[in-house]
Amino acid sequence: MASFVTHLESALDGTRHEARRLQTLHKGRPLVVRYDLDGVRRAVDRDVFRTRQPDLWRYAELLPLEDSDERVTLGEGMTPLLAAPRLGAASGHARLRVKDEGQLPTGSFKSRGQAVAISMAKALGVRAVAIPTAGNAGGALAAYAARAGLEAHVFMPRDTPAVNRMEAELAGARVVLVDGLIHDCGRLVREGAAQHGWFDMSTLKEPYRLEGKKTMGLELAEQLAWRLPDVILYPTGGGTGLIGMWKAFQELLTLGWLNDTSLPRLVAVQSAGCAPIPRAFDTGARFADEFHGAATIASGLRVPVAVGDFMILDALRESQGTALAVDEARIGEWMRRAASTEGILLGPESACCIGALEALTASGWIQPDDDVVAFACGAAYKSPEAMALAVAR
Numbered sequence: 001m002a003s004f005v006t007h008l009e010s011a012l013d014g015t016r017h018e019a020r021r022l023q024t025l026h027k028g029r030p031l032v033v034r035y036d037l038d039g040v041r042r043a044v045d046r047d048v049f050r051t052r053q054p055d056l057w058r059y060a061e062l063l064p065l066e067d068s069d070e071r072v073t074l075g076e077g078m079t080p081l082l083a084a085p086r087l088g089a090a091s092g093h094a095r096l097r098v099k100d101e102g103q104l105p106t107g108s109f110k111s112r113g114q115a116v117a118i119s120m121a122k123a124l125g126v127r128a129v130a131i132p133t134a135g136n137a138g139g140a141l142a143a144y145a146a147r148a149g150l151e152a153h154v155f156m157p158r159d160t161p162a163v164n165r166m167e168a169e170l171a172g173a174r175v176v177l178v179d180g181l182i183h184d185c186g187r188l189v190r191e192g193a194a195q196h197g198w199f200d201m202s203t204l205k206e207p208y209r210l211e212g213k214k215t216m217g218l219e220l221a222e223q224l225a226w227r228l229p230d231v232i233l234y235p236t237g238g239g240t241g242l243i244g245m246w247k248a249f250q251e252l253l254t255l256g257w258l259n260d261t262s263l264p265r266l267v268a269v270q271s272a273g274c275a276p277i278p279r280a281f282d283t284g285a286r287f288a289d290e291f292h293g294a295a296t297i298a299s300g301l302r303v304p305v306a307v308g309d310f311m312i313l314d315a316l317r318e319s320q321g322t323a324l325a326v327d328e329a330r331i332g333e334w335m336r337r338a339a340s341t342e343g344i345l346l347g348p349e350s351a352c353c354i355g356a357l358e359a360l361t362a363s364g365w366i367q368p369d370d371d372v373v374a375f376a377c378g379a380a381y382k383s384p385e386a387m388a389l390a391v392a393r
Contacts, residue, residue, distance in 0.1 A: 003066040004035045004043070008207055011311055019064070022124050022199065023207060030204040030308055032247065033064050033211055037254045046257040049222055054078040056112055056215040062251060064211055065119050072119040072148040074105035076112060081223045081373070086341040088372070091358040096372050097229075098344055099220060102379030106167070108347075109216065109241055109377045110140035116212030118144040121199055127151060130198035132185030134237060135164050135299040136378050141201060142171035153198055155185035161299055161383050181294060183305055203238035204308040213241045217248030220373065226252075226259045230370040233356050235349040235377055236268035236277055236323075237303040239312040246315040264373075266321035268312055269356040271296040274304060275325035277312055282323070286310050296328055297386045298348040300378065322365065326355035332390035335380060345380035348390075 008017040010026040017023055023031055040061045052058035056076045057068070065071060081099050088096030101109035118141070121129060128151035131141045138154040145152035152173035156165060157180060168175050178185045186202055193200045204210065221228055228249065234242045246266065252258050268277045273296030280288035288309040294302050306312065316323055334351035338344045346354070353374040360366040380387050 003064060004040050004061055005064050006034050006036050008032065009034050011308070022126070024200060024205055025307075028307075030210075030311065031207040033207050035062060035251070037251060041255050046226065046255075056115065056212065056219070059215055059218050062218065063116060064208055065116070065123065067123070070119055070123045072122060072144055073115055074111065074143065074147060076104055076115050078219055078223075079103050081220070082342070082344060084342045084344065087338055087344070087354065088357070090337055090341055091354055092361040093357055093366060093372060094368060095370060096357065096374065098342075098374050098376050099216070100344065100376045101216070102345070102347070102376055102382075106136065106140040106143050107379045107382045108136040108140065109213065109375070110136045112215055113209035113212040113240060114140040114144040117201060117206060117209040118148050118150065120208040121201070121206075122148045122150060126199045128153070128196070128198045129201045130155070130189045130192055131201045132156070132182050132189050133160070133164070134182045134302050135160055136382055137203070138173070138175070139164050139167035139171070142168040142173035145173065146171045153189075153192060155188050157181055157185065161385055163382055163384055182303055203240055203306070204311075210240055210244045210247065213244035214248040216241060216375070217245035218252070220245070221248070221252055221258065226257055228258065228260070228262070228264050229373045230264060231267060231366055231372045232264045233267045233269055233353040233372065233374040235298070235301060235352050235375065236270055236312060237301045237349070238306050239268065239277070239308050241375070241377065242266060242268060243308055243311045243315055246319065263319055266316055266319040267356055267360070268316055268321070268323040269352045270323070270325050271298050271301050271328045271331065271352055272325040273328040274302045276304060276306070277309065278323040278325040280309065280313055281316060286313060288313070297331055297383075297389060298352060299383070300347070300349040301352065322360075324356045324359060326352045326359065330355055331386065332393045335386065335390040339380070344376065346376050347378040347380050347383045348386040349378060350374070350376040
């Protein structure tokens with residue numbers, strides 16, 4: 001099937017770039033994929049998706065890969081959207097659903113991004129990839145690189161959860177533990193890429209992980225009969241998932257596939273231990289300053305500076321959403337609450353969304369009749385240290 005991609009576009013200033021060759025950043029900021037949406041509309045109707053395999057690749061017309069034979073896949077299936085009335089009620093709200101991304105092949109939503117990014121990297125001739133990671137992205141990269149037959153290099157802070165290190169090593173990646181945070185790991189990846197020719201797969205430093213992540217938004221719309229919820233609570237580190245969903249919703253609007261053109265208010269949720277996005281949102285800034293002294297058990301949220309910061313903040317403001325930092329000390333409590341009321345094992349990052357629901361419901365920002373979806377971006381078992389703390393309290 002021919003791709004409907006027309007070009008890549010700078011998210012910062014709109015500069016066009018060629019799509020069918022390797023690209024990274026423009027002026028240090030991300031590129032995004034643009035499609036001939038009129039061509040997509042002529043070629044396919046939204047109702048065809050329900051006749052296809054229930055995986056992310058069923059949205060092929062809105063993905064960048066040209067040849068289906070080049071897909072690198074571990075079976076990325078549709079993730080469940082679970083009603084959670086008792087969990088919602090315990091937080092003061094009645095209409096809560098949880099989209100459980102922990103049921104993807106590598107135990108987190110990172111499977112979506114790496115499936116598409118590694119597929120495109122291989123198709124464009126990449127032989128070795130490298131990534132800085134605060135947690136699940138490294139294991140996912142290693143697994144999909146192994147599936148594709150690519151060499152993988154993973155740089156992670158020394159105190160990253162042990163399971164993330166072990167899964168990357170098990171998948172054959174060369175893992176380097178760094179005394180520092182994810183941006184320190186990113187510096188080493190850049191140096192290695194320049195010296196050894198690795199392709200840098202850092203968050204938003206290539207355009208295709210975003211396309212994989214946007215399938216969360218496409219899938220959510222399909223599951224809700226092409227009507228979107230009032231509010232989406234999203235645990236935000238590098239922010240690719242939140243940005244990707246907002247991109248998906250804009251594409252669906254242009255295609256005319258939504259039964260209701262009201263879009264969700266997006267909420268970027270971080271821990272108070274690392275909260276650059278809420279701080280920038282509250283001050284009205286377009287870009288987020290580095291958050292110094294970052295420390296949180298939610299390792300996936302420990303991103304002191306994000307290359308896509310302005311894209312996150314733009315999406316929040318365009319959606320009339322907000323950003324919130326929740327109490328680090330209560331993460332274990334929220335993990336226990338989700339597991340004991342609904343049997344949903346939230347990782348510490350996603351548990352922060354329960355704190356956000358509680359706070360925003362209490363303040364009146366979320367109304368009792370609002371339809372709310374919280375994203376569980378990773379399974380609790382990916383964070384055994386956080387599970388142990390949650391159980392101990």
